[in-house]
Amino acid sequence: MTKRLLFRNFAVLFWISGLTVASVIPVRSEPTVSAVRLGVHVDKTRIVIELSDRVDFRIFPMISPYRLVVDLPAMKWRAKPRLDFHRTGLVSGLRYGLFSSTASRIVLDLDMPARVKNSFILPPAGGKPYRLVLDIVKTSHINMTSNEQTSRHTVKPHVPPAREALLGPPGRKPDPMNFNKRVVVIDPGHGGVDPGAVTRNGILEKHVVLAAAKVFKKRLEQSGRYKVFLTRDRDVFVRLRDRIAFARSKNAELFVSLHADATKSRKVRGMSVYTLSERASDKEAAALAEKENKSDLIAGVDLSANSKEVTDILIDLAQRESMNESSRFASVLVDKMSGVGPLLPNSHRFAGFAVLKAPDVPSVLVELGFLSNERDARALLSGTHRTKVADALYRAVDEYFNPVE
Ligand SMILES: [Zn+2]
Incomplete structure (x- = not known):
């Protein structure tokens, strides 16, 4: 009890001093990805992404070849890249990293048409941080194609527009210096x-x-x-x-x-x-x-x-x-x-x-x-x-x- 009180007092003190010292600019660092795991179950392939924070995410399918794409905000990728994938289940490959200065992306290569059945974020528990969980199951080609078409119209890419059209006018005048x-x-x-x-x-x-x-x-x-x-x-x-x-x-x-x-x-x-x-x-x-x-x-x-x-x-x-x-x-x-x-x-x-x-x-x-x-x-x-x-x-x-x- 005393310990807890002490801790609370300390926390309050820290909070107050933080207010005076840390000025008005709120500094929010990018969330960190500490691990990416994949598990093959009888009825699904589960992907777990360990995160330092709760994040927004968006999933959409792409065909030819079959892929599932997960868009996330910009994050620090501390996880060790696991690029050599054993062909177990639906997913044959997984890549992730920064996609632009404001977005990250995970791309899952698929051996066959698939969809994300469940996706959710688990709060920290049992010594584990936040976890984004994706459960992937088999689907039909037709299903995946129609999902892709729907998402093409509804999903706006996170990507900033191309810096300039390929054949647009050349850019700025040369710097006089x-x-x-x-x-x-x-x-x-x-x-x-x-x-x-x-x-x-x-x-x-x-x-x-x-x-x-x-x-x-x-x-x-x-x-x-x-x-x-x-x-x-x-x-x-x-x-x-x-x-x-x-x-x-x-x-x-x-x-x-x-x-x-x-x-x-x-x-x-x-x-x-x-x-x-x-x-x-x-x-x-x-x-x-x-x-x-x-x-x-x-x-x-x-x-x-x-x-x-x-x-x-x-x-x-x-x-x-x-x-x-x-x-x-x-x-x-x-x-x-x-x-x-x-x-x-x-x-x-x-x-x-x-x-x-x-x-x-x-x-x-x-x-x-x-x-x-x-x-x-x-x-x-x-x-x-x-x-x-x-x-x-x-x-x-x-x-x-x-x-x-
Ligand atoms: Zn190259």
Whole structure:
């Protein structure tokens, strides 16, 4: 009893002092996700998400392929990513992370049509924090399709509108302070709900390429000759077309997308540079483009909203010239990269990467190496190697803008 009273007094004191010190601005930190678990039962698959707070959530289905999407507010994801899913029950995969600066998303890949039968938040109990519980059961294709159509009309995505339409007017005038600086946009691939390539020991492409992008940006800025922007500077999902729109809005003169691949054969290693082409230079390049283009699909983005025909024609007109420039940059880059580490044979390749489709910005995609290869992975995680890569990229950019005659 005394203890309780004491505690109460202390709490009151704390509350009063808190009021005087903590000023008027209420600070509310983002809720934290501490664990995500999945349990297979006879009649359902249950997913439990442990949270530090009660949150609003919204669930909707997507078909081709079958997925269930859970939208949540922005949260800190402390939970260890569990991306290697055993095929037990209905759910074959689960991804989660920041989807934009104000929203998080969980995407469940399904082996067959399914729906959420029950969803609720349990208050803290038995040493456990708040828990969001989802019970998933089998349904029919017809049922799932009609649910998807209903949700398409009623569910407004949490996502902020695209920063600029793909072919809208180019953005702001160049900053007078940076009048003589060339504008380079670096695009770290993937992010947030889309991890990109994943290795057996849990290395995620999205982290590796973000780290590389930051060092590259710093190197360019140190020269004093470049104004550099990143399409993302943290672990957040960005749609492919928003990456392009971002580059255009910044009046980018060069767009460099950074990736790291993974393949079944652990022996394959080396860097490679890609530029856009309707026809891929080989089967592997085509397969790689297909994999990278899946980014939006993985994050559960509705692709049906794109008015494809019109943009395709306009892009084609503007693209021819920037494609030549992209190729020129790619060959300089291959030359500089050869001093850093092994390159894949035919290191400059062509393929239909969605992220390279800015009509008027010369764009290349660099695969920095293979996370599935031990030596490449070790290099990609090393700071020394990162600096060497950044330096080679920087020298290529310099030579591209000031060609040696
Ligand atoms: Zn990638």
